[in-house]
Amino acid sequence: MTALSGTGTASSSAGLVEPARTAERPRRIVVVAPLRYPIAEPHAGGLESSVWHQVRVLRSRGHQVLLCAVAGSDHLLGGPAEFSLPAVHWDDPADATDSTYPDGYLDVAVPALHRALDWIRDHADEIDVVENHSLSGHVLSRAGELGVPVVSTLHTPTLPDLLEHHRAGVEPRSAFLAVSEHTAAVWRAEGVEARVLPNAVDTDLWPLGPGGDDLVWTGRIVPEKGPHLAIEAARLAGRRIVLAGRVxxxxxxxSMVVPLLGADAEHVGPLRQPELAELVGRSACALVTPCWEEPFGLVIAEALSTGTPVASFATGGVPEVVGSSIGAGLVARDDVAGLAHLAAGLAAEASTTPGFRRRVRADALARFSLHRRAEVVEEVHEALVAGHLTGAGRARALLAPEAVA
Incomplete structure (x- = not known):
């Protein structure tokens, strides 16, 4: 069938090297990605990375998966033309920002998204479930008319557009997953119930690293991620720092980052995953400096997977990701001096304690397995399909105690 030709094989030779675990019931899945950036390497951010891996791991487990995403994304081959959405283009690169869109972009992108949703509705008998990762509320307002169960993952704090569209929709509305208990609680306060399903890491792509002398910071270069504070902390700790990420x-x-760069603070730009993992793995400690209520903190899980310890501000869902790892510690948000002291201590412990980095990685392997997360996703899909067939309702089916292990 041309309509659902997303293959059940992994789309990259890197990662997912463990034997593919075939699902008991292969499903036909449409994954709707966010607008703005392609789902491709180097990943624009943690959200794009999570969606990219979600498609790969589901295909590796035997599911037929189609991706609806902006042009230039991986995994679009074999899908309908309607699933290739307009990408963002800035006439002046100096105007580029993650918080707004270029003039006229939404006038083109939103109708294109509706055409993709029309395709889903018109082919509902060929689809088992829709996974929504979009930050556009239009998927939520139309979820009840698509004729297919929809589950939306909450990757962000509450957004007015998402809340308004969700409330404006008709039953059966979308069911929800949240990437952390913190994120679930924030949405719950607005009347949206969600199952907590943390993000995961392809730990084959984040192997054990040897460590090193430099500190490292990875992520988007935006105010809410606070890379300028990481540079300040590194200088207080007396260590060089390397920053990697898209502006x-x-x-x-x-105004805030470039003036701080120098011999002891280098920004290497966005890196593809192998290069990024190599950089993190040969670092003494990773600094994580969110200046907002971070929903999850994927960079923490990635660093711990390489055995590199993490010093972070305690905000949002970050404490959940840190957990009880011996290789991670927290200080109050904006406590730059405390962060420097913590990073220095973790770096020293990692370099002098035999087996420290291996134990840090072992904990990450146990907590952030991409395949284990995929198993739970499959359980969610089965609950939604069963609820759809019996008329039990999407949210009720997903939130039932037996729905997710």
């Missing part, structure tokens, strides 16, 4: 706010980068 998501040019004004912030030019």
């Amino acid at each position: 998501g706010d040019v004004d912030y980068h030019e």
Whole structure:
């Protein structure tokens, strides 16, 4: 069938090297990605990375998966033309920001998204479930008319557009997953119930690293991620720092980050995953400096997977990701001096304690398995399909105690 030709094989030779675990009931799945950036390497951010891996791991487990995403994304081959959405283009790169869109972009992108949703509705008998990762509320307002169970993953704090569209929709509305208990609680306060399903890491792509002398910071160069504070902390700790990530706010980068760069603080730009993992793995400690209520903190899980310890501000869902790992510690948000002290201690412990990095990685392997997460996703899909067939309702089916292990 041309309509659902997403293959059940992994789309990359890297990662997912463990034997593919075939699902008991292969499903036909449409994954709707966010607008703005392609789902491709180097990943624009943690959300894009999570969606990219979700498609790969589901295909590796035998599911037929189609991706609806902006042009230039991986995994679009074999899908309908309607699933290739317009990408963002800035006439002046200096205007580029992650918080707004270029003039006229939504006038083109939103109708394109509706055409993709029309395709789903018109082919509902060929689809078992829709996974929604979009930050556009239109998927939520139309979930009840698609004729297919919809489950939306909450990757962000509450957004007015998402809440308004969800409330405006008709039953059966979307069911929800949240990437952390913190995120679930924030949405719950607005009347949206969600199952907690943390993000995961392809730990084959984040192997054990040897460590090193430099500190490292990874992520989007935007104010809410606070890379300028990481540079300040590194200088207080007396260590060089390397920053890797895409500039998501040019004004912030030019005014707050560039003036701090020098021989002891280097920004290497966005890196593909193998290069990023190699950089993190040969670092003494990773600094994580969110200046907002971070929903999850994927960079923490990635660093711990390489055995590199993490010093982070305690905000949002970050404490859940840190957990009880011996290789991670927390200080109050904006406590730069405390972060420097913590990073220095973790770096020293990692370099002098035999087996420290291996134990850090072992804990990450146990908590952030991409395949284990996929198993839970499959259980969610089965609950939604069963609820759809019996008329039990999507949210009720998903939130039933037996729905998710």
